[in-house]
Amino acid sequence: MRLEDFENEDERVIRDRMKQKTWNEIRSNDSWAIFKIMAEFVNGFETMGRIGPCVSIFGSARTKPDHKHYLLTEKIAYSISKAGYGVITGGGPGIMEAGNKGAHAGGGTSVGLNIELPFEQHFNPYIDSDKNLNFDYFFVRKVMFVKYSQGFVVMPGGFGTLDEMFEAITLIQTKKVAKFPVILVDREFWSGLFDWVKATLVEKYQTVSPGDLDLIRMVDTEEEVVQVLDNFYKKYTLSPNF
Structure with a gap:
């Protein structure tokens, strides 16, 4: 059995992308994700603060x-x-x-x-x-x-x-x-x-x-x-x- 046999389509896509990227590129994407996380917090706080x-x-x-x-x-x-x-x-x-x-x-x-x-x-x-x-x-x-x-x-x-x-x-x-x-x-x-x-x-x-x-x-x-x-x-x- 291979790892690939247990993966769904999304996991396969992620694995294939990671093969094509350097470690620095992956870390850079993680850093940019901070802004999306911040946006979710801001939107959540502004909406929930009024409930x-x-x-x-x-x-x-x-x-x-x-x-x-x-x-x-x-x-x-x-x-x-x-x-x-x-x-x-x-x-x-x-x-x-x-x-x-x-x-x-x-x-x-x-x-x-x-x-x-x-x-x-x-x-x-x-x-x-x-x-x-x-x-x-x-x-x-x-x-x-x-x-x-x-x-x-x-x-x-x-x-x-x-x-x-x-x-x-x-x-x-x-x-x-x-x-x-x-x-x-x-x-x-x-x-x-x-x-x-x-x-x-x-x-x-x-x-x-x-x-x-x-x-x-x-x-x-x-x-x-x-x-x-x-x-x-x-x-x-x-x-x-x-």
Whole structure:
């Protein structure tokens, strides 16, 4: 087997181009990419700075509109918007669409932070027209999620959802961002993972402190989500309309 046998067309094109370029040329292209990265940050900051208090909703792009997680996400987003928060999603289909749809139905701010992906990403129709951003860089997009969210609601999803969830938890744990609620929806889905975290990372290997698990709340209903958000911001004498 050769490396080429596992490559897709884009990877083949990149490999062929790299063969034709010197190392200095490659480094020069990296330097020019800084300006594109800066442009994404500037556009993101200017747009997101005007959205008001919001909660980010994460979850699978593959969830179908008739699935229980899609329907529950729609209810959660509706309840969040009625409680005074806007909703930020990744702007695509599945759970993201459900989040924007619920926020739109509730009359709340509906934000989409989209990114080009090979097989599953496209804008959904429930995003406010002036709050629909597109990104090339995952790390710029992640900054927007964290910087402009008053909480994270994490629905069942795959690797991307896990990445976003653990990054948020890590940033709070290390005090790189202010503490905010991280709410995992569907105890049945999440409990196995966090049973392993507790038994293996906390108790057996002590690579995670017991108190770090206090950053996470597991719930099953839209009422519980809103209650966690309200309780958190009452404790810190803040409200979604500050």
